[in-house]
Structure formats: C-alpha cells, structure tokens
Amino acid sequence: MKTVEAIKDEEKLKAMKQYVKSKSARDYCLFLLGINTGIRIHDLLHIKVNELMDEAGNMFTYLQSDLYNAPPVYLNDAVQQALNTCINERDLEHSDFLFKSRKTNEPISRQQAYRIINEASKHTGITGSIGTHTLRKTFGYHAYKKGIAISLIQKRLQHHTPSDTRQYLGLTTQAPKNLQLDVNL
Structure with missing residues (x-):
C-alpha cells in the first residue's frame, strides 16, 4: 500500500x-x-443527515457521533454552509446518507471518493501521492501548523501515541515553535 501525503x-x-x-x-x-x-x-462516507441536523432542519454545531466525541467534531461555518447546500440541492431525507450514491440509497464507495480526490488533485497540479487519507492528513497537518497540540490531533485521528501522529502527518522533526507562554501576572 502506498503512502499518501497531506496537501x-x-x-x-x-x-x-x-x-x-x-x-x-x-x-x-x-x-x-x-x-x-x-x-x-x-x-465520513457513512455519515447520515440526522447526525448533522435535527428534523426541523437546524444544523448541529457538532457531529452527533459516538465514534467522534472525545474531542467532538466541530462543524465550522464553511462546513455547515456546504452541508446545507449539499442536503438541500440533493433533497436528502433525514435518514439518508450524506454522501448517498446517485444510483442507490447507499453511500458512495471508497473508490468513488478516491476518484473525486484524485481528479481534483490532477486538475490542480498536485504531484504528490494522493488518496482518501489525504483528507485526514491535510486536516492534521494544518491543525498542527496552526498550533493545535499534537495530543489533541492524536485524539481526533485516534492514534495511540503522539509519535504515531507525527509520523502519520510526515512531521519528521519537532521544529521549535515561537510560542509565548506569558501569563503576565
């Protein structure tokens, strides 16, 4: 199995x-x-609409999932807007899969998700190894670069150790960050 990279x-x-x-x-x-x-x-492919919004159509702030609750999955404004558009344009029912296939009531396959990601990467000139794990790795990489603690990223990615998470994200060295832990008492 080939290793894919973050964008x-x-x-x-x-x-x-x-x-x-x-x-x-x-x-x-x-x-x-x-x-x-x-x-x-x-x-991701098995998320249902009822995990994202109530029956009245109000979007939840967090994904309602037993798999991802420590820490919970926050649905930021851009994600909520994309979810609303997707649900409304596709006229999805409350019990439907969010990524329902156009042909069946089942979610799209991993292979179809790969095709979507791969086609977009080729079109935009990304030359590295791309796959479905690219989405997760991109999340983790950018969260780390924005200063999110590796321990929190580790929990989200459900890894056993921080070193597993660093390796998964391709962070070979622990570059010192210019953090100012100044409580200014």
Missing part, C-alpha cells in the same frame, strides 16, 4: 476546493468535511 500548500488547497465545488455540492462537501474534521473515510 501542505494552501494555494493548491484553495484551487482544489474551487475545482471540487465546481463539480458538485456533494463532492465539495465531502472534500471540505474531510479536510476540516479529520474523520476516517469509511466513517
């Missing part, structure tokens, strides 16, 4: 988001939810 270049990430958005609301939602939450692809 580290933010400009390439923006271009990829724009490309996927131009293809379909479902594909854009898949991509955005993946890079903003770090959820495993199998779990």
